[in-house]
Amino acid sequence: MPSENAARAPADAPARAAKDNREKFLERAMSRHNYSGDALIEVLHTAQELYGHLTPELLRTIAAKLRLPPSHVLGVATFYHFFSLEPKGEHSFIVCLGTACYVKGALGLLATLERRCAKAGSTSPDGRVSVDSARCIGACGLAPAIIRNGEIVGRLSAAQLDAELDGIGVP
Amino acid sequence: MSVNTLSIDGKMVTGTTGETVFDVAWNNGVRIPRLCHVGGVSDVGACRLCLVEVEGQSRLVASCRTAVQEGMVVRTDTPRLQAHRRLIVELLFAERNHVCAVCVQNGNCELQDLAASLGVDHVRLRYRYPKLPVDTSHERFGIDHNRCVLCTRCIRVCDEVEGAHTWDLRGRGTHALLIADFGDPWGQSESCTSCGKCVQVCPTGALFTKGKSVAEMQKDRRFLKYIVTAREKHEWIR
Numbered sequence: 001m002p003s004e005n006a007a008r009a010p011a012d013a014p015a016r017a018a019k020d021n022r023e024k025f026l027e028r029a030m031s032r033h034n035y036s037g038d039a040l041i042e043v044l045h046t047a048q049e050l051y052g053h054l055t056p057e058l059l060r061t062i063a064a065k066l067r068l069p070p071s072h073v074l075g076v077a078t079f080y081h082f083f084s085l086e087p088k089g090e091h092s093f094i095v096c097l098g099t100a101c102y103v104k105g106a107l108g109l110l111a112t113l114e115r116r117c118a119k120a121g122s123t124s125p126d127g128r129v130s131v132d133s134a135r136c137i138g139a140c141g142l143a144p145a146i147i148r149n150g151e152i153v154g155r156l157s158a159a160q161l162d163a164e165l166d167g168i169g170v171p
Numbered sequence: 172m173s174v175n176t177l178s179i180d181g182k183m184v185t186g187t188t189g190e191t192v193f194d195v196a197w198n199n200g201v202r203i204p205r206l207c208h209v210g211g212v213s214d215v216g217a218c219r220l221c222l223v224e225v226e227g228q229s230r231l232v233a234s235c236r237t238a239v240q241e242g243m244v245v246r247t248d249t250p251r252l253q254a255h256r257r258l259i260v261e262l263l264f265a266e267r268n269h270v271c272a273v274c275v276q277n278g279n280c281e282l283q284d285l286a287a288s289l290g291v292d293h294v295r296l297r298y299r300y301p302k303l304p305v306d307t308s309h310e311r312f313g314i315d316h317n318r319c320v321l322c323t324r325c326i327r328v329c330d331e332v333e334g335a336h337t338w339d340l341r342g343r344g345t346h347a348l349l350i351a352d353f354g355d356p357w358g359q360s361e362s363c364t365s366c367g368k369c370v371q372v373c374p375t376g377a378l379f380t381k382g383k384s385v386a387e388m389q390k391d392r393r394f395l396k397y398i399v400t401a402r403e404k405h406e407w408i409r
Contacts, residue, residue: 056353069330069362070352071339078341 022050026058030065037068040076044083053084081132089123089130091168092149098136100143108158109144116162116170129170177243186239193221193234196247203247204256204285206263207322208235209372209392211399212331218322220256220285223247231255257289265296266345267303268317269375275388276376282320301345308358311381312370314349319377321347325369332398337363349377368394 029046033039043066047058054077063073077083095101095110110120110133117129124130139145142154148164172187179196186195191214196203206218216233223234226244231252234245246252263269263282271277303316323340326349330336337360341350351360370378371390379388401407 059353069336069339071341071350071354071362072336074350074353075339075341079343 094147100140104143106144277386281374308356
C-alpha cells in the first residue's frame with residue numbers, strides 16, 4: 001500500500017542510499033565499458049574496491065550484466081590474488097617477500113603477524129586484521145617493506161611492527 | 172594457402188600455412204604424445220607433453236601451438252624430450268590421487284596409456300595425496316577431482332562445441348579446481364545441458380557416466396568430428 005510505504009521509507013533511507021550509491025558506481029563502471037565482457041577485470045576491480053570483497057550476488061550480477069558464463073567470472077575472480085571472496089579485516093598488512101626484503105628479515109615480520117593476527121592469506125577471527133604476502137612490491141630500497149592499509153611502510157623492524165599492532169589494539 | 176616443406180624426425184613432410192606442427196606430424200604418422208589436445212577444439216598447450224625440438228631454437232616448443240614454417244627441422248622423440256615427458260607424467264601422478272585399480276577408466280585411460288608407452292613404472296616424486304571432492308550430484312554423470320589432470324578439454328568442448336561454458340577452472344597452481352557455474356554442485360548447474368560432451372573428451376576417469384564400475388567406462392569421441400566437420404562445411408544449412 002502506498003501510504004504504508006511512504007511511512008516506512010524514512011527509517012532505512014540513509015542505509016539504502018549508501019547501498020544504492022555503490023550499485024550506481026558499479027553500474028557506471030560497467031556502462032563505461034559498454035557492458036563488454038573484455039572489461040571483466042576492470043569491473044571486478046571496481047566491485048572489489050566498492051564492497052571490500054566479492055559476494056556471490058555481486059559475481060552473479062556482473063556475470064549477467066556482462067553476459068559472461070558464471071564459471072568464467074568465478075574463474076577470473078579466484079585466479080588473481082587482488083580479488084577476495086571473503087570480507088577483508090579492518091586493517092590490512094601485506095608483507096613483501098621479494099629478495100631484498102627477504103634478506104632484510106621479512107620472514108620475521110610475517111612471523112609476528114601470523115603469531116598475533118592470522119596466517120598469510122587470511123583474516124583474524126575477530127575480523128580486525130588481514131595478513132597477506134607479496135612477491136615484490138617494487139620498494140626494494142625500503143626493505144624490509146610492508147603495505148599497511150594501502151600505504152608502504154619501509155625499513156620496519158619486528159619491534160616496530162609489534163608496537164604498531166599494539167597501537168591498533170591487537171592482543 | 173602456401174605449402175611449407177619441413178622435416179619431422181628426418182622425414183620430409185608438407186603442411187599448409189596455419190597448420191600446427193602437431194597436426195602435420197600426426198597426418199604423417201608421427202604420433203606426438205598429448206593429453207590436452209583433442210581434435211576439433213582449440214589448443215591451449217597446457218599439458219606440455221607435445222613439446223618438440225626445433226633446430227635453431229634452444230627452447231622446446233609445444234607443437235600444438237606452433238605453426239609450421241618453411242624449412243623447419245623438428246625432432247619429436249629425442250632422449251631429452253623423453254626424459255621431460257616422463258617427468259611430466261610422474262608429476263601428474265604425484266599431483267592427485269590416481270588409483271588405476273579402482274578407476275572406471277582402467278584400461279581405457281589416456282594417462283595410463285601414456286605412462287605405459289613412456290615406460291613410467293614408478294614415480295620418483297613424493298605423492299601429495301590432496302583431499303579432493305567427488306561430485307555425483309548430476310543425474311547422469313559424476314566428476315572425481317582426484318583423477319582430473321586439469322587438461323581443460325571439458326571446458327573447451329563445453330564452450331566451443333556445446334556453447335554452454337558450464338565448466339571453468341577456479342584458483343591457480345595446486346589450488347586449481349574444475350568448477351561448474353559458481354562452483355555449485357554439478358547437478359544444480361543452470362547452464363549445463365547434460366549433453367555429456369565433457370565426459371566423452373575427458374582423458375582420464377575424472378568425468379564418468381554413472382553406473383559404471385571399475386574398467387567399464389569407455390569414451391566415444393566420434394560425435395566431435397561429426398559436429399566439427401558439419402559446422403566447417405556448413406552441412407546443416409539449407
